[in-house]
Amino acid sequence: MYVAVKGGERAIENAHAWLAEERRGDTGVAELDIAQIREQLSLSVNRVMAEGSLYDQDLAALAIKQARGDLIEAIFLIRAYRTTLPRFGCSEAVDTGAMACDRRISATFKDVPGGQVLGPTFDYTHRLLDFKLAADGEVPPAPEREATTAPVPHVTGFLNREGLIEEAPQDDTPPPDLTREPLEMPAERPLRLQALTRADEGFTLSLAYSTQRGYGRNHAFVGELRIGTVPVEMEIPELGFAIEIGEISLTECETVNQFTGSKSEPPQFTRGYGLVFGQTERKAISMALVDRALRWKELGEDDAGAPAQDAEFVLYHCDNIQATGFLEHIKLPHYVDFQSELELVRKLRREAGADQSHAGGTS
């Protein structure tokens, strides 16, 4: 039986009004504007763009403001907005080899051509609270050194020369798109990579960590991590040629994984791949580890039964908007469902004579 319940309108309106007031906080404190969030909380903005799956810094900053800093709520807002946009087309695949790198490090080759470029990293900071930031905002300009803007070669290219690492030969099969067709198993690697790049950072991090602790271990090293900007090119039908339509910042991680060979593959290093919008290196490294774990079948490895090897488990649980939607809906009114459960439990208790024993005071 369905029973319509009304009467919540005023309560809902008033709740929204109070939400707006709480969002603003103490009016004696200056209000944040979108540009401040974009410029000064840029790593939050990057996470919202990556998991919201829409590259637009101002929109991500607006979503963070509206969501009172709740990043999953902000990602939800971006995902919802994204569905309202007409899609003009697909870009050419970005060339990360041509990236203008802010940061580029390799944990496997100390003397890599192009050098170890640390970039604006938290690594090697002491993780001590800096009370100067609570006082004044003056920052001395960062030092500069003579530089070329020539592209920096990918580290895996050096191992490729010796045939010690699996190749990633170019292939131009149009990829599936999980925003257009539902995600179905078995999921090929391009579909898995799309799901992982927009996956929840925490979930991806935990799965990646589980592989390091032994659940589907694959001995990953960071062959290369690079952060920087790449141009985005798209073929314009009315022009008949491709043009650059913009420039985005990306984080790319290539892992080099120990591999002793299998029935189908020779002993060589194998690779995991992470590519994520913005400066998002924890996520990109996590993505690469999980990508590598999910490749067990094509590399002829054993299924260790580890969660990170289970594509269905990983891909159906990695999206924080799907997860939060289903999780949070259970707090919404379920009065009628619960009423029938209540009736059932009462009936079962009557049949079992439980009411009498309860009346007898057993506990």
Add this chain to the structure above:
Amino acid sequence: MEDTIDTNAERKCWMGLLAKAPEGRAAALLDAALTRPGFTWLRAPEIGSVMVRGRAGGTGAPFNLGEMTVTRCALKLSGGAVGHAYIQGRRKACAEAAALIDALMQTHAGADLRASVLEPLAAEQAAAKQARAAKAAATKVDFFTMVRGED
């Protein structure tokens, strides 16, 4: 045919510059250079998205990385030249300026605009890129080996 290819290569270059120009910059340079001519819209400015692709392993099979916002428009000058714009972000006024510049570059105003709009834009973008590269270069590690004290 060769001419077409050359023209396309130049046009590709300036459209790329305009797409990456900071908010309002192309419009400011355009308005400083000349009075905007009249035009008719072939496609009024429209905001949408483009799905950006990457490749597995950097070089392998393509996959969908996520979308970016893009504004596009097309217009026609009274002389017949058609200008297009596809630019990053939600920027209708910038798209209009970019399409106007694209159209004007195909007219006799092209040479002037190259000097007053495209060259400054290119120089500014190159300088911004160079400044970032210089900061990155300053964070490059210079390894040196400590002398070992065993013998």
